[in-house]
Amino acid sequence: MAKSIEPNLKLISGYLKLDKSENFVIPEYQRGYSWNITHCDKLWQDVETFIDSGANDPYFFGTIIVDVDDKNRDKVTFSLIDGQQRTTTFLLLLKALLIRLNNALQNIPDDDDSEALKAGLKANRNKIMAILYKADDEDIPSMLKDETKIKNILVIENRSINELYSDEVKKIIEAKNFIEAERNVNKIPRKQNDNKYTNHFRNFKYFFVKLGEKSDSQLNQFAKIFLEKCQIIEIRSWQIEQAITMFNSLNSTGMPLSDADIISAQLYSKAGESKANFNEQWENINKLANELNTRRIVDINAVLQQFMYINRALKSEYIKGESVDVTTPGLRRYYTEIRKELLDNPLELCEKLMKIAQVWDKIKDFPVVKLLLKFNENAKLYLSGYLYRFIVTEITEETVLDMCKCLLRLFTILELVDAGYSSKNFKTFLFAENIKITDSSISIDTIKQDFKEHIEKNWKEDVIKEAISEYDKNILVYLNEYLCAKSKNEYFDFSENVNIEHIMPASGKDIVSIQADANITDKEEFNSIVNKLGNKILLEEDINKSISNEWFKTKKQSSIIDKTGYKDSRYSIAKSLTRYQSDKWTKDDINSATEKVANRIVNFIFAK
Numbered sequence: 319m320a321k322s323i324e325p326n327l328k329l330i331s332g333y334l335k336l337d338k339s340e341n342f343v344i345p346e347y348q349r350g351y352s353w354n355i356t357h358c359d360k361l362w363q364d365v366e367t368f369i370d371s372g373a374n375d376p377y378f379f380g381t382i383i384v385d386v387d388d389k390n391r392d393k394v395t396f397s398l399i400d401g402q403q404r405t406t407t408f409l410l411l412l413k414a415l416l417i418r419l420n421n422a423l424q425n426i427p428d429d430d431d432s433e434a435l436k437a438g439l440k441a442n443r444n445k446i447m448a449i450l451y452k453a454d455d456e457d458i459p460s461m462l463k464d465e466t467k468i469k470n471i472l473v474i475e476n477r478s479i480n481e482l483y484s485d486e487v488k489k490i491i492e493a494k495n496f497i498e499a500e501r502n503v504n505k506i507p508r509k510q511n512d513n514k515y516t517n518h519f520r521n522f523k524y525f526f527v528k529l530g531e532k533s534d535s536q537l538n539q540f541a542k543i544f545l546e547k548c549q550i551i552e553i554r555s556w557q558i559e560q561a562i563t564m565f566n567s568l569n570s571t572g573m574p575l576s577d578a579d580i581i582s583a584q585l586y587s588k589a590g591e592s593k594a595n596f597n598e599q600w601e602n603i604n605k606l607a608n609e610l611n612t613r614r615i616v617d618i619n620a621v622l623q624q625f626m627y628i629n630r631a632l633k634s635e636y637i638k639g640e641s642v643d644v645t646t647p648g649l650r651r652y653y654t655e656i657r658k659e660l661l662d663n664p665l666e667l668c669e670k671l672m673k674i675a676q677v678w679d680k681i682k683d684f685p686v687v688k689l690l691l692k693f694n695e696n697a698k699l700y701l702s703g704y705l706y707r708f709i710v711t712e713i714t715e716e717t718v719l720d721m722c723k724c725l726l727r728l729f730t731i732l733e734l735v736d737a738g739y740s741s742k743n744f745k746t747f748l749f750a751e752n753i754k755i756t757d758s759s760i761s762i763d764t765i766k767q768d769f770k771e772h773i774e775k776n777w778k779e780d781v782i783k784e785a786i787s788e789y790d791k792n793i794l795v796y797l798n799e800y801l802c803a804k805s806k807n808e809y810f811d812f813s814e815n816v817n818i819e820h821i822m823p824a825s826g827k828d829i830v831s832i833q834a835d836a837n838i839t840d841k842e843e844f845n846s847i848v849n850k851l852g853n854k855i856l857l858e859e860d861i862n863k864s865i866s867n868e869w870f871k872t873k874k875q876s877s878i879i880d881k882t883g884y885k886d887s888r889y890s891i892a893k894s895l896t897r898y899q900s901d902k903w904t905k906d907d908i909n910s911a912t913e914k915v916a917n918r919i920v921n922f923i924f925a926k
Contacts, residue, residue: 324554330379330408331545333552334449340394342384342474344402346597347583349576350481351517353403358521361407362528369543376549379404383553395475399555406487407521409474412446413491413499414525415541419443420495422534435535442541449473450491465494479601480582480618482608486518496526577649578618584654585664592665599668606675615682615691616698619649621674624702625667626652628674629660631703631752642750644740674702676710684715685800685811686722692796693729696739700725700748700755704765707758720762721755724769726797727923731777733793734785743776770925779920786916790849792818798915799856801922803890810890812856819857819866821895822903824848826867835869837904852911855891857884870903 336342361379368377382401388394398405423439426432447453451471453461461467469492476484483504493499503519512520529537582600589596604618611617616624626649630636636643647656660667681687690697704721705713732744739745751768754760786794795818803810823829838844847853864882865873873883874895884892900907920926 326552326554327549328552329376329546330548330550331445331449333382333550334405334408334412336396336449336452336473337394338452339392340396341472342405343395343397344406344474344476344478344481345385345397345399345586346477346479346593346600347579347586348398348402348478348480349579350478351403351406351483351486353407353521354517355520355524357403358407358411358524361411362525365540365544365548368547369539376547379548379550381551381553383555386554386556388556396554401550404550406474406518409450409487410490410518410522411525411544412449413493414522414529415537415544416443416446416450417496417526418529418532418537419446419541422537426534435538438538438542439534442538442545445545446541468492468494479597480579480604482605483516483518486516490518490522496523576619577653578622580650581622581653581661584661585667588661589664596664596668599665599672603668603672603675606672606679610675610678610682613682615678616675620698621671622649622653624674624699625671627699627752628703628706628756629657631749631756634753636749637753642746644745644749673710674706677702677705677708677713680710680713681705681718684718686715686719686726688812689796689800690722690726690729692793693726693733694739696745696748697725697729700752703752703756706756720766723922724766727769727773727925730794730797730919730923731773731782733791734782734789735777743772747772766925773924777923779924782923783916783920786851786919787912789851792854794851794915794919795854795856797919797922798851799889799891801918805918806890808890812889813858815859816856817859817862817866819855819862819892820848821853821855821870821873822848822908823867828867828869832869835902835904837906843905847905847908850908850912851915852913853908855895856889857887857892858889861886861892871901874898874901 364377364379380401382404383399384396384401385399386394386396419439419442423436423443426436426439428436444453444455444458447458447461450473451457451461451468452473457467473491474487476487478484486504489502489504490499493502499519499522504516505514506516512523515523529540532540585600586593586596603621607616607618607621626647636645653660687701690701701718701721705718708717728744728748732739737743751765751772754765754768796812799812800810823832826832833844838847861882861884875883875885883896885896887893
């Protein structure tokens with residue numbers, strides 16, 4: 319009779335020690351390696367505290383669940399259903415420990431006083447080599463002499479379609495020393511310093527540095543305790559369905575599973591003979607979503623959420639008679655319970671999810687989209703719903719413009735009024751309108767009219783104008799710059815490192831004189847006016863750094879070629895200030911500019 323479940327309390331060293339025919343596998347549906355320095359520091363502190371306590375009882379690191387495939391006796395695999403983060407981290411720690419032990423053994427004196435310590439260091443080194451390289455006692459001498467013998471020994475195979483660096487652990491474990499590991503590991507493009515390294519290498523480096531702070535005897539003690547006193551409970555399962563069920567419900571000492579992890583596991587289990595095709599599609603979606611997430615556009619969970627919004631709108635799921643139910647189910651519940659039929663065709667769902675990711679990849683650099691995303695994350699839900707109508711390759715800036723303007727108008731009001739997104743004039747309206755937004759048979763002109771009527775019905779121009787006049791935050795500075803550029807038929811865009819420039823400086827060595835020159839008498843009056851919209855513009859970072867606290871006449875000069883100022887900016891308002899009729903920028907100028915900004919934004923909000 320086939321086994322079902324087999325739990326065992328094991329030392330970590332016993333759990334990790336595999337026969338030559340065995341190896342760990344990180345399954346296709348698992349998340350990528352996500353433990354960071356914070357998690358490693360917690361593990362380190364746990365072990366250090368345990369060592370300092372002098373306790374005799376073992377230290378427990380939680381439960382790990384593996385699915386066993388031993389049908390082929392020549393190759394037995396242990397799929398990590400729960401515990402891949404800890405298992406991977408244990409291996410990285412052991413590799414860092416092995417390098418430090420080897421270094422200690424090379425430097426320790428060969429005398430009677432050091433004999434016991436040297437023997438202990440060798441014994442611990444050999445135990446770690448037995449784990450990392452499946453080495454028997456007779457293998458170790460040759461491995462120490464010939465570094466090629468530690469290559470291509472499979473301990474853990476990463477098949478996760480969510481892992482972008484599946485060979486990283488292998489590169490680290492196979493390295494002769496720390497320098498070789500650092501040279502061989504993956505480097506993330508456009509990242510600097512330690513940020514260019516993966517979590518795998520950064521965690522390995524953390525352990526390597528911490529172990530380097532120990533004396534030889536402390537290093538030996540740490541190795542002995544970790545190998546002989548630290549335990550886990552290993553639960554082995556021989557039924558993949560049962561393992562998937564446990565995977566879906568577990569929340570142990572590892573990081574909790576994300577909705578995307580759960581959903582991808584369900585999809586994988588339903589892919590049948592198309593598992594390989596599904597793996598490829600899901601990996602491509604996840605890779606694109608990860609790239610977009612580096613720009614804070616969307617991640618895989620956001621893609622799933624946006625499709626849920628689209629699907630609910632297309633099917634009018636939340637319309638209850640004459641009312642709109644704005645309650646939103648969690649992703650996991652929606653995909654695995656409410657609309658579990660979506661998981662019955664994994665390849666079809668992948669195609670729809672990929673389309674959403676591709677839409678964002680297409681529009682991510684459109685200036686009006688970048689502007690909209692400055693306002694509120696929820697705007698993404700409705701913009702993606704509208705663009706889902708179109709073939710991705712046919713989407714242009716013109717395609718997105720009108721929908722972005724509709725959303726900009728509403729979310730500008732949200733920025734100004736004393737209300738939250740969840741209030742009826744925002745979320746309830748958008749939920750109801752989303753049924754039209756996602757319906758390709760409804761024209762954009764109809765949607766524009768709905769937004770216009772909704773805004774005119776619920777807000778008054780004079781109230782909004784007053785709120786703009788008192789506004790002292792920064793998001794509307796971007797909108798004002800956009801509207802000003804468009805009014806002059808000038809191109810508008812902004813970089814990620816663009817600065818908010820105060821025309822009248824908010825601080826600096828000359829601030830008292832500047833305030834006096836601007837007819838401002840006291841600090842309270844200054845604070846009330848310096849952050850008004852009329853005193854703020856967009857400006858390139860390098861220009862702003864060079865002139866930010868200068869007098870207005872210095873900033874606006876256009877005659878001196880070798881000095882940076884507003885004349886060198888590509889932003890419309892900064893360029894126009896070089897032609898300003900006065901060399902002074904007073905509170906009257908700020909109030910006048912704020913009035914112009916308020917009129918400009920009000921006219922935009924009310925679609926005049």
